[in-house]
Amino acid sequence: MKSKELFERAIKTMPGGVNSPVRAFGAVGGQPVFIESAKGQYIYDVSGKEYIDYVGSWGPMILGHNDERVVEAVVKQMQKGISYGAPSELEVEMAELMIDMVPSLEMVRMVNSGTEAVMSAIRAARGFTGRDKIIKFEGCYHGHADALLVKAGSGVMTAGVPDSSGVPEGCAKDTLIAEYNNIQSVECLFDKNYNEIACVIVEPVAANMGLVLPKTGFLEGLRKLCDKNGALLIFDEVITGFRLGAQGAAGYYGIKPDLSTYGKIIGGGMPVGAYGGRKDIMSVVAPLGNVYQAGTLSGNPVAMCAGITQLKILKESPEIYTHLDNLGERFRQGVRALFKKYGKKVWVSGIGSLSCIYFTENEVCDYRTAKTSDTKTFAKYFLHMLDRGNYFGPSQFEAIFISAAHTMENIDKTLGDIEAYIDVNI
Ligand SMILES: *Cc1c(COP(=O)(O)O)cnc(C)c1O
DSSP, X not given: OHHHHHHHHHHHHSGGGSSSGGGOOTTTSSOOOOEEXXXXXXXXETTOOEXXXXXXXXXXXXXXXXXXXXXXXXXHHHTTOSOOSSOOHHHHHHHHHHXXXXXXXXXEEEEXXXXXXXXXXXXXXHHHHTOOEXXXXXXXXXXXOGGGOBSOOXXXXXXXXXXXXXXXXXXXXXXXXXXXXXHHHHHHHHHHTTXXXXXXXXXXXXXXXXXXXXXXXXXXXXXXXXXXXXXXXXXXXXXXXXTSSTTHHXXXXXXXXXXXXXXXXGGBTBSOEEEEEOHHHHTTBTTTSSBOOOOTTTTOXXXXXXXXXXXXXXXXXXXXXXXXXXXXXXXXXXXXHHXXXXXXXXXXXXXXXXXXXXXXXXXXXXXXXXTXXXXXXXXXXXHHHHHTTEEOOSSXXXXXXXXXXXXXXXXXXXXXXXXXXXXXXX
């Protein structure tokens, strides 16, 4: 009831009543739940209802909400100052930590969001190569910078608009679109735009059109094509970074990108992003080089404290990733078994703590096949699960996030609720 009242107030003062479209319930019907607090694997709405949270603030809360170690570090730093606008030791510590954890990183620059990280990495790639054109993949989301809102995933996909309005043609004309998992589509673009491609940007695991895994050889193929054509390979690890293991997707698949972008987990819940990679490339960034990129609050000490604390825990506790893998596997195998038991075909994809259930009989391997999912069925399923205290992203095309705070009992409870849904509806 309280959520309803808050939403009625919110829509009067904020577009759609939310500060980010992915929080809206347009795709599933109903109105968003307003959150009062969160702890561990649970979130609580303003009416006091508890939910097992499978969104985790869209990725950052990999340790669960309100981890005491992170909170303590933040509170301690707050008492020493919230922002300086001048260098602090924390920024050096953060850079050293990231470089120590991820083999392909030699230099990093902190920013305030994933959007900023990607936008800046692309600017650096263009500055370094002296080329304008970029290749991105249909259904991959890289934040809301103009040049990247072409055939994007996430909320753009849910809204059913392939491209955002308000993006001048000129801003998008150098963005070339390839198909995920289709290396020929990339090769073709390289051939047609000989010596003009600055970079290929990709989500090494596509987590913004549901959850689509790279097929064997796809990422290797991109690496080879980039090398052959003098283009840079950018891994957008805003979701996968420090989630698919301490080295992210690059480590998981054993591919070395030239640049990588980060966000979400590295802020521990604070607004943080970063981009980094080869030293020769990062040396084009101002004040060392001529590619301008700045930020009033970049490397903010409170945000650095949250991020450093979370990253250090991940670095020092490899068992967290084993736990996440086990939870993810239990969830996926459980869902597959349930639908099979009731003779209904769905496509369940996933890796480690990331999963997605598509209501389709097709194998999902790209944007086109992801779109074959029956979103009306998803909406029904979503509302059933919400009612029973399971909070998933309110869209078919968002990933399911599991945190280290989740337990096998949580997963089994959720599987029980899924079975109740199938039993009644199929
Ligand atoms: C979330 C996301 C972004 C954008 O990050 P923001 O912090 O929301 O600006 C970019 N790339 C990927 C892969 C993401 O998932």
